[in-house]
Amino acid sequence: MSAAQMPLAVGLAAVAAGAIAYVVLTPLMSGEKRAAKRRQSVSMVTSPGSRAATVNRREQVAKSLKEIDAKRGGTKVTLELKIARAGLTWTKQKYYVVSAIMAVVVGLAIFVITSNKIATLAAIFAGGFGLPLYVLSFLRKRRINAFITELPTAIDIITRGVRAGIPVGDCFRIISREAEEPIRGEFRQVVESQTLGLTLGDAMVRMYDRVPVSDVNFFAIVIGIQGKSGGNLSEALSNLSRVLRERKKMAGKIEAMSMEAKASGGIIAALPFIVATLTYISSPDYISLLWTTDTGKMALVGSAIWMSIGVFTMKKMISFEV
Incomplete structure (x- = not known):
């Protein structure tokens, strides 16, 4: 090979090597690009999509909660609902009949004991309206x-x-x-x-x-x-x-821890009745002035009101809700 042909041969060899490299490396480069695109698409699906799904899930839960609250908020506590909460199958008519019977029984009992018309009327009102509602509340609890x-x-x-x-x-x-x-x-x-x-x-x-x-x-x-x-x-x-x-x-732990306070409150609330009973047994003429004289009756009413306030206050202090 002459000196003039050497550059031409080198150039042809370089072109052939470049062609071979292009043929071999191009599929590899395109495959890597496609793999990179696939990884990018997968990452886009798993990251933003999952976040979007989470947000969508939260929106659905929030919407469901709003619907549940809307259905619950319009409920009116009627007499039928109070009876159902107490677990009774009474109708309104039966409830009114039972209330009237309670009013008559309580009124007659107070009239026989005191022979006072005002006290009898108050007892009829309490027996007809207060006592049935208290029974429903007790059964409900x-x-x-x-x-x-x-x-x-x-x-x-x-x-x-x-x-x-x-x-x-x-x-x-x-x-x-x-x-x-x-x-x-x-x-x-x-x-x-x-x-x-x-x-x-x-x-x-x-x-x-x-x-x-x-x-x-x-x-x-x-x-x-x-x-x-x-x-x-x-x-x-x-x-x-x-x-x-x-x-x-x-709730059980709180109940056990508050038993001492409840026992103390019960003893304090029972002391006036215990003292009045013992005094009546030992000296009936001395304590009978409380219900035979006008001053004694006023003292009894004032004492009952004041004691009720104290009992309700102690009950509020020792009642705990979990």
């Missing part, structure tokens, strides 16, 4: 306490049923057949409401109207959100059951 005691067990039954693949409605039917009262009656009303066409969330809102405590409120919110927005119902109910049991334990 007792029923709510029994319901709160059994509610975590019912929630555990639903949790196990959902994890086993049983529908929520069937879990409610199991509780309505096999649980203790008042859980059984309340869940039966929920099942009957669903049979009439109500959704489970609306039926739970009605349960909260009949049992107006925070535990039932939490339960209704969990069921309502799951029905509208979806989610892991078994995990949510499991957490709710644990929270309710912890609240029950805390």
